[in-house]
Structure formats: structure tokens, C-alpha cells
Amino acid sequence: MSGHVRSLAGSARAAQPAVAALTAERRRRLIEGMARSIEAGQARVLAANAEDVARGEAAGLSPAMLDRLRLDASRLAAIADALRELAAQPDPVGRVTRREVRPNGLVIERQRVPLGLIAMIYESRPNVTADAAALCLKAGNAVLLRGGSEARASNAAIAACLHAALREEGVPEAAVSLLEDPAREHVLELLQLSDLIDLAIPRGGEGLIRFVAEHARVPVIKHYKGVCHLYVDAAADLALARDLVVDGKASRPGVCNALETLLVHADAAPAFLPPAIDALIERGVEVRGCERTRALCPQVAAADEGDYAAEFLDLILAVRVVDDIGAALAHIGRYGSDHTEVIATADPAAAEAFVRGTRSAAVMVNASSRFNDGGELGLGAEIGISTTRLHAYGPMGAESLTIERFVVRGEGQVRHPQSRTPDLGPSAS
Amino acid sequence: MSGHVRSLAGSARAAQPAVAALTAERRRRLIEGMARSIEAGQARVLAANAEDVARGEAAGLSPAMLDRLRLDASRLAAIADALRELAAQPDPVGRVTRREVRPNGLVIERQRVPLGLIAMIYESRPNVTADAAALCLKAGNAVLLRGGSEARASNAAIAACLHAALREEGVPEAAVSLLEDPAREHVLELLQLSDLIDLAIPRGGEGLIRFVAEHARVPVIKHYKGVCHLYVDAAADLALARDLVVDGKASRPGVCNALETLLVHADAAPAFLPPAIDALIERGVEVRGCERTRALCPQVAAADEGDYAAEFLDLILAVRVVDDIGAALAHIGRYGSDHTEVIATADPAAAEAFVRGTRSAAVMVNASSRFNDGGELGLGAEIGISTTRLHAYGPMGAESLTIERFVVRGEGQVRHPQSRTPDLGPSAS
Numbered sequence: 139m140s141g142h143v144r145s146l147a148g149s150a151r152a153a154q155p156a157v158a159a160l161t162a163e164r165r166r167r168l169i170e171g172m173a174r175s176i177e178a179g180q181a182r183v184l185a186a187n188a189e190d191v192a193r194g195e196a197a198g199l200s201p202a203m204l205d206r207l208r209l210d211a212s213r214l215a216a217i218a219d220a221l222r223e224l225a226a227q228p229d230p231v232g233r234v235t236r237r238e239v240r241p242n243g244l245v246i247e248r249q250r251v252p253l254g255l256i257a258m259i260y261e262s263r264p265n266v267t268a269d270a271a272a273l274c275l276k277a278g279n280a281v282l283l284r285g286g287s288e289a290r291a292s293n294a295a296i297a298a299c300l301h302a303a304l305r306e307e308g309v310p311e312a313a314v315s316l317l318e319d320p321a322r323e324h325v326l327e328l329l330q331l332s333d334l335i336d337l338a339i340p341r342g343g344e345g346l347i348r349f350v351a352e353h354a355r356v357p358v359i360k361h362y363k364g365v366c367h368l369y370v371d372a373a374a375d376l377a378l379a380r381d382l383v384v385d386g387k388a389s390r391p392g393v394c395n396a397l398e399t400l401l402v403h404a405d406a407a408p409a410f411l412p413p414a415i416d417a418l419i420e421r422g423v424e425v426r427g428c429e430r431t432r433a434l435c436p437q438v439a440a441a442d443e444g445d446y447a448a449e450f451l452d453l454i455l456a457v458r459v460v461d462d463i464g465a466a467l468a469h470i471g472r473y474g475s476d477h478t479e480v481i482a483t484a485d486p487a488a489a490e491a492f493v494r495g496t497r498s499a500a501v502m503v504n505a506s507s508r509f510n511d512g513g514e515l516g517l518g519a520e521i522g523i524s525t526t527r528l529h530a531y532g533p534m535g536a537e538s539l540t541i542e543r544f545v546v547r548g549e550g551q552v553r554h555p556q557s558r559t560p561d562l563g564p565s566a567s
Numbered sequence: 568m569s570g571h572v573r574s575l576a577g578s579a580r581a582a583q584p585a586v587a588a589l590t591a592e593r594r595r596r597l598i599e600g601m602a603r604s605i606e607a608g609q610a611r612v613l614a615a616n617a618e619d620v621a622r623g624e625a626a627g628l629s630p631a632m633l634d635r636l637r638l639d640a641s642r643l644a645a646i647a648d649a650l651r652e653l654a655a656q657p658d659p660v661g662r663v664t665r666r667e668v669r670p671n672g673l674v675i676e677r678q679r680v681p682l683g684l685i686a687m688i689y690e691s692r693p694n695v696t697a698d699a700a701a702l703c704l705k706a707g708n709a710v711l712l713r714g715g716s717e718a719r720a721s722n723a724a725i726a727a728c729l730h731a732a733l734r735e736e737g738v739p740e741a742a743v744s745l746l747e748d749p750a751r752e753h754v755l756e757l758l759q760l761s762d763l764i765d766l767a768i769p770r771g772g773e774g775l776i777r778f779v780a781e782h783a784r785v786p787v788i789k790h791y792k793g794v795c796h797l798y799v800d801a802a803a804d805l806a807l808a809r810d811l812v813v814d815g816k817a818s819r820p821g822v823c824n825a826l827e828t829l830l831v832h833a834d835a836a837p838a839f840l841p842p843a844i845d846a847l848i849e850r851g852v853e854v855r856g857c858e859r860t861r862a863l864c865p866q867v868a869a870a871d872e873g874d875y876a877a878e879f880l881d882l883i884l885a886v887r888v889v890d891d892i893g894a895a896l897a898h899i900g901r902y903g904s905d906h907t908e909v910i911a912t913a914d915p916a917a918a919e920a921f922v923r924g925t926r927s928a929a930v931m932v933n934a935s936s937r938f939n940d941g942g943e944l945g946l947g948a949e950i951g952i953s954t955t956r957l958h959a960y961g962p963m964g965a966e967s968l969t970i971e972r973f974v975v976r977g978e979g980q981v982r983h984p985q986s987r988t989p990d991l992g993p994s995a996s
Contacts, residue, residue, distance in 0.1 A: 159923070232923075238945050244934055246944050251926060253956050332780070336956050351761070357786065357957045378979035385986030417988045493974055494588070494661070497680060505673055505977030506986075514982070515675050515973055516667050527682050527765050528786045529958040531970045541960045544944060545922055548934030550807035553943070557814030557935075559846045 143327045147282055147334040149312035151255045154280035156309050158252050162229035164307060169225035169272050171303035173218040176268060179299040180214055186295035187264065194288050206262045207289055217268050220519060224272050227518040230537045231278040234545075245547040250540040252278030254336035257328055258521075259284045259350055261342035264292035270339075271300055271314045273521050277539035282335065284317040284325055286342075294318060322349070329354040339534075341522050359529060361522040363449040364394035364477035366507045369466040369492065371483035372405040378504060379406075379482035380414045383455075385506040386480065388421040392451045394523060395478050395510040399446055399456040401466045404430070407459045411435055415457070423453045430459035446473045463488055467495040474498060476525045478510040499525060499532035572756045576711055576763040578741035580684045583709035585738050587681050591658035593736060598654035598701050600732035602647040605697060608728040609643055615724035616693065623717050631821075635691045636718055646697050649948060653701050656947040659966045660707040663974075674976040679969040681707030683765035686757055687950075688713045688779055690771030693721035699768075700729055700743045702950045706968035711764065713746040713754055715771075723747060751778070758783040768963075770951050788958060790951040792878040793823035793906035795936045798895040798921065800912035801834040807933060808835075808911035809843045812884075814935040815909065817850040821880050823952060824907050824939040828875055828885045830895045833859070836888045840864055844886075852882045859888035875902045892917055896924040903927060905954045907939040928954060928961035 160168065176183065187209040194204055236248040256279050258270040267285055274281035285293040297316040304311050317324055329338060332355045339359055340350035351358050368386055370379040386397030402410055407430065415425050415435045425431075426441035438457065445456040446469070460466045470479055480502040481492040489503045500510040510533065512520025517535030524530045530538035552558065589597065605612065616638040623633055665677040685708050687699040696714055703710035714722040726745040733740050746753055758767060761784045768788055769779035780787050797815055799808045815826030831839055836859065844854050844864045854860075855870035867886065874885040875898070889895045899908055909931040910921040918932045929939040939962065941949025946964030953959045959967035981987065 240943070240945060244938060244943075249922075251956075251960075254926070352784070355781070357955070375979070381979055381981050381987050384988060385981035385983055389981070389983040389986055489976075493678075497683070498972070500973040500975060502975045503977065504979055505975050506981045508982040509673060509975060509977075509980065510973070514669070514673075515975070516669060526786070527680075527970050529970075531680075532973045541956050541958075543927070544929040544939070544961045546929060546931045546934050546938060546944070547918075548932065548938075550804070550810055550933055551938065552810050552814035552818070552935045553937040554814055554818040557818055558810050559813060 143317065143324050144331060144334070146315050146317060147255065147328065147331050149310075150280045150282050150315040151334045153310035153313040154252065154255055157275055157280055157313050158231060158278040160307070160309070162231070165229055165231070165276060165278070166225045168303060168307045168309065169221055169276060171306050172268065172272055172300050173221035173225070175299040175303040176214060176218050176221070176296065179295065179302075180211065183214060183292065183295040183299065184209060184211070186291035189291045190289055197288075199288060203262055203288070207264065207292070209264060209292060213265070217265050220269060221272050224276055224519045224536070227276070227536065229276070230540050235542060242551055243549060244551055247545040247547070248542040249545045250537070251543050252540055255280045255282060255334060256539065257282045257284065257335045257338040257356065259325060259338060259340045259346065261286040261346060262288050264289045264296060266341065267293045267296040267316070268300065269519065270521055273519055273536055274539060275313065276536040279539055280313045280315070282315045282317065282328065284320055284328065287320045290318070290320065325350070326353055329356055332356045339522060358526070359524050359534070360526045362525045363475050364396070364523070365398045365447065365449050365473060365475040366395060366478040366480070367399045367401055367470050367474060368397050368480040368482065368507065369401040369463070369470075370403060370406050370410055371463065371481060371485060371488045372403040373485035373488055374406055374410070374482040375484055376406065376410045379410060380417060382480060382482055382504075382506050383414055384417050384421065385508055387418060387423055387455050388453065389508055391453050394449070395507050396451070397455065397480075397507050398448060398450055399458065399473065401469055402457070402459050403463070403466070404459050404461055407431070407434060411457070411459075418455060421453075423455055425455050425457055427457035428459055431457045449475070463491055463495070467492070470496055476527070477523065478502065478507045480505065480507050497527075499523065572746065572753050573760060573763070575744050575746065576684065576757065576760050578739075579709045579711050579744040580763045582739035582742040583681065583684055586704055586709055586742050587660060587707040589736070589738070591660065594658055594660070594705060594707070595654045597732060597736045597738065598650055598705060600735050601697065601701055601729050602650035602654070604728040604732040605643060605647050605650070605725065608724065608731075609640065612643060612721065612724040612728065613638060613640070615720035618720045619718055626717075628717060632691055632717070636693065636721070638693060638721060642694070646694050649698060650701050653705055653948045653965070656705070656965065658705070659969050664971060671980055672978060673980055676974040676976070677971045678974045679966070680972050681969055684709045684711060684763060685968065686711045686713065686764045686767040686785065688754060688767060688769045688775065690715040690775060691717050693718045693725060695770065696722045696725040696745070697729065698948065699950055702948055702965055703968060704742065705965040708968055709742045709744070711744045711746065711757065713749055713757065716749045719747070719749065754779070755782055758785055761785045768951060787955070788953050788963070789955045791954045792904050793825070793952070794827045794876065794878050794902060794904040795824060795907040795909070796828045796830055796899050796903060797826050797909040797911065797936065798830045798892070798899075799832060799835050799839055800892065800910055800914060800917045801832040802914035802917055803835055803839070803911040804913055805835065805839045808839060809846055811909060811911055811933075811935050812843055813846050813850065814937055816847060816852055816884050817882065818937055820882050823878075824936050825880070826884065826909075826936050827877060827879055828887065828902065830898055831886070831888050832892070832895070833888050833890055836860070836863060840886070847884060850882075852884055854884050854886055856886035857888055860886045878904070892920055892924070896921070899925055905956070906952065907931065907936045909934065909936050926956075928952065
């Protein structure tokens, strides 16, 4: 098998220049072709998925896992739609982002180029197979996909559709390579291939991400948990703040940009907390609070240290009353995960202090944490939300799968004038 | 010692927010203070350096290594000048690089924030202690410095000067922390501290860089060798091309942006090579060429495979005649190090094909490879030239020591309208 993983990655790497060489128009057509190919292959993909689901049921997967695994006609249509949207987005490859003329006449451009070969290591959702592949191709990269074993047949069927679209555009199929046997030892091997793989992106549970981060010799951009905070300032509009906590916690509790902890300035707490907690409880949220919270809202259970560190991904919210914005920032510094922090305040100075005082990938002033999402922030599709403070921080769209390099145009400029040799006889030009 | 390295990194990390919190004006003053402090400490630094040099001589260091190690009044003045230039540059921290208003009214900004704690791992040149520390601080970061054992006393004396300047601005000294015992096992330990260190930058010989890359659990931006190529196209201005090869090879052969290989289109070779090789030989360059080169210039020695892969860092140049631009690009793809490639051509189509066909950090059209340098490309100071296609690619200035995050400003926007609870009684605001 050793030879197999390396040779798979080698073929994918060798196919990458063909993706980069496509015009923007042809990359658009390629991704639209992938959407069509998935629609045309619907019967085959759904049959493969039914196999995976049956095997998952027999293996006793949880209902939540089975739900993530399951495909149907409408979910497949959503995948195809997402690809079409991505196809229509601006192409990042070759884009010149800055241009400067130096005093010596050199024209310095920064130009976006693909990263190369991206390894995507993910778990149960088979839609990632199509989404991630298309995003990598959009940015001129090749991709090596390793999905979860529970979605093996589904991933292979989707990959077959993608290959048909690649063939149609004359791009080697290896530009989208699927590691068919997803055993961990093959992932381990893949993570050592620093001469072939430019970036690994793990997406899934914390266990998978830690496994990748701990064993990789290739660069990794991690997408860890979101322990997101809302701080309700003394100067907050309390109705607005209440909307933000309800939206942040209850609109979709199982995602990484959901709120996990509410921090409330002591001056705002008496007027804010009772109606806010009522609104949360009405929506089925279990609230766990500090002593000061419980003094105002006796129906609230006691929070412990673990609750403040937790990514509940569930209808549970930790609450703490704090003395001031400094205490709120200290709490976030201690328990936060660099994902998303929100302040509700009508005081511009408090807003600026909060923005300056947090180092998270996204900081929101008077807006829901749930807006930390590639689509909502204007990136189009996203391959994940980076909590690594390197290369990309926050939602990663196609642009984040490229890198800026330097293109320099001159007219014969040299660093040392003595390098000129006009005396060496007539030039042939 | 285990406790020591971790606690050193922990203190540096804890000091970082104080650097980030400085205004741009105070960061400027801090770096100017560092320049003054090095000037004031000249006697102490030179005495420490004399100790290092004496120890190095006794240990039999090569003259080149001793030269890199040695400081004198003029080299110290150059260090102070470089710090003053850096101080005067624009401050990258908090800079808003993009701003977009979404259809729902949210204002999305991208804002540059510091990376956090940067570990700089370098070899003999003691000037790096001051340069790297100042660049990291300029971008709002703390820095953990590990210099070479041969420069131990010099590095400690320079760090003491930097600490005096930090004290003067009320910033904890730990913001610039020096690992006083540079033994490799301590570097190893440092490279595991992924909870404290955001980025490691190795700078020095290939052995050091590979050691860091192979053992790091923290992110690494590598600065490997530069096997830089000049391709002389059939449509080149041959006098211009001759200037570029002489400047690229002979103006300073020991640096990473020096040329190592010359590729010449077969149609240009007969007119170009004989005078160009004469000019090189006149400057003391040893030329090693392919058979076609030697047929035109019999005085040239035969090149072997190893010569095309070599970073000579010396007055040696490998030469190959190629059939066309495709063959030149294939040669670069096989032997290149993603550093700098140059084309000499008067044909815009050939220039564009060359730019598109190379994936190196810098590609030059009719300009010397020696311009791949932070100062020459307009970045001001540089901490190195990245050949890692992630985060930064090419020369890294202060801006490359920051990361863009998202700042979102709203007026109470929520993802789900049902999150609004106007019915819950009068708001207190």
C-alpha cells in the first residue's frame, strides 16, 4: 500500500498544471460539467449511498450520523446547485492584486497562483466530496480526497461523476483523486508526503483534526471547534442583544458558529437577563449560569468550569455576569477558540475596545455569530473556517486556496551597474 | 530544561498583547529606541562579539563563517540604520485591507492582526537578532529567538540592548525572548509547543531548515535554497540578456537570489553564448555546460546532472542549450526550487508563457534575479524569502507577519427572522 498512496498523490500532483492551465472560462465549464454529471449519475450515486446507509445502520451509527450520511434527490440537487454557484464566481487564478512601479522602473505585481495539491481529509458528509473538489479546482489546484469509511461507496460514486466531467474537458482524472481505502494508516502515510502535498485540510470532529495536526509533515490548516461568545455591554440595545443571543444559540445549535457562552455586563444584567433567558427557555435552550445569573434567574442551573470551555453543539448555553468589558475579554482569552466573538453595544468606544481586545478570526459588532460563514461574508462557497492564524483565518473560499507571488517586469535592470558589459564587442541583437 | 523552554515561550506569548496594544506611533518609537540602545551599547556588544570570534577561531570556524559572525562599529551602525528604516515604514497592525457592504447591510472588513508568537531559528549572523526581533514587533508580534551557538555572547548582548528599549516603552522584556542555550534538544522542544508558538521561521543552511521542518509540530515557513534560472529566449535582446546573466551570477554569488543555471534557446545560443561566457569568465566565473554549449564554447567544462540541481552559492554557473521555451520550463520544473526564475525576451507572448509556466515565488521578465529581495520589491525589511507556497511566498516583510481576519459591523442583523422576540415585553433600552 505504501507505493499506492505515494503514487496516487504523485499522479494528482502531476495533473495539477493541467487544471492551472485552463482558462477561467474552461474552469467554469468544468465545474458546471461536474454539476451536470452528478445530476446524470443520480441513480448510481443514490444506490451507492443506500449501500452506505444500510451498512451504517447495521453498524449501529447514531441517527445524527446516518442523517449526515444520507443523500436523496433533493440533497443531490443542492450539491449540483452549489457547484453551479461556485462555477459562476470570479476566478482567482492569475488575478493581479497589487501593482507598484519602483523608482528604477521595475513594475512589481502580486499575482495569485494555485497552492498545488491539496489533501482534504473529512468525515461522513458525502457532499464534501463534490464541494471540496470543485473549490480546489476553481483555484487551479488538484485535490486528494480522503472521506470517511462510512461514506465509501457514496464518495466513490460521486468521484466517478467528477471524473466524467474532467474527461469531458480533457483534464486528467487524477486532478481529483480519491483515496478509496480510508484506513488511518493510509492517512498517516499521506500526511508524510511533504514533497507532493502543499496543504492538508482536515474537516470533521476534533479527534480527526488533532490526529491530522499531530501526525502531519505537510502544512495543515486546522478548523477546530467554535466556542463563540456574545458579550452584552452596559451600553447595549437590549432588544437587539436578545435577538442576537436567540439567533446565535437557537437558530442552528449544531454548527460551529453557534453561540456557546453569553457574557453580560453587571449593569445590563438585571434588565437583560430575565427576558432573554425566558426567550431562550421558550425555544428549548438549557441555560447554565454563574451565581449572579442565578440570583436574577433562579430557574437557571449552575454552570461549572467545563461549561465555559464547552462547544455544546446543542441547545445548551453557558451564562456569566461580568464586571466590565475587560473581564469579558479576559474570559474570552481564557476559554475562547479564536472562532467568532460578538459584542452588542451602542457605544462605539466599547465596540472598538472589543474588536482590538479579541484575536478571533471573526469579530462581530451588533450582528449574529451565525454570519461567520463564507456565503454570508461574501466569499461564495467555503472549504471550512480556519482557526489557524496562518495563511487564512476565518472562512476559506477559493481565493484562500491560492497564494500571492511576485511578477516583476523590467527593461534590463540590474542590481550592480558594473554588470553591464557594453565593451565586449557588438551585440547580436 | 523542559520547564524552561515552555516557560520562556509562555512568557513571550503572554507579553504579545502588550506589543499589539501599542499605537503605531509607539511601535515606531519602540523600534527607534532599539536602534539608539544598540548604538549606546556598542562597547558591550563588540566586547561580547570579540569573545565569540575568539572562541570561533579557536574552534577552527571557516573564514566565511567568521566573517558572518564578526561585528564592528560600521556593521553595528548598519543594524541601527536598518531598524530606523523599519521604524519609519507604515504600520501593518489593524490595517483594513478590504471593505464590502452586503445586501443585508452588514459591513464586512478584512483587518490585519498579528500572528502572535513567532519563533525565529537562525545561524551565525548576529544582526538577525536585531532585524528579526524588530520586524516581529513592527507587526505586533512577540518573538522567541534562537540564534547559533557560535554567536551566543553577541546575541545576548544585542538582546540586552533590545530589552532596555522595551523597558523604556513599558513593554514586558519577554516580548523579545532569547533562548540562551541554543542546544538542538531545546530547539526540538520549542518546535513542539503548538499551543504557544504560532509560526517558526528557520533561516540558515539547508540542514537547519530540514531539521526544523522535520521536527516541528508548529507551523513552519521554510526558506530553502534558491536554484534560480535565467532563460534566454530566441527573441531576447542579447546585450540585455548578457547583463542579466553577469549581474545574476557575479554581482554577489553567495546569496539565494543569485543565478545558478543559464538556459539558452538553441536559436540564440550561437550569437549569445560565446560573448556571454567570455564576460563571465572575465569575472572569475567557472562555467559548466551541456554538449551543445561546449560545441560553441570549447573552454567550458562538462556539466553533469548534479550541476543542474546545485545551489553553488559560488562563482560557478551551469549552462544548457534548450530547443524551446517548453524545454526551458520542463528543466525548471525538474531542477528548480520555487525561488526565482528570469526570462530575457522581447516577445510579450513568450514572456506570458514563461510567467504562466513557472510556479516560483518570483518570476522576472527582463530583470535580474537579484531583485528578489524585500527591499528591492518595495517591502522594506524582510525576514526571509519563503519558498513555502502557503501564507507567504517570496520575500516576507512586516505585513507577512500578520494575518487578515474578519470584522463585521451590523445593526442587529440575525440569520433567522424567527429569532426576533418583540413579543416578550418592553425592552429596557
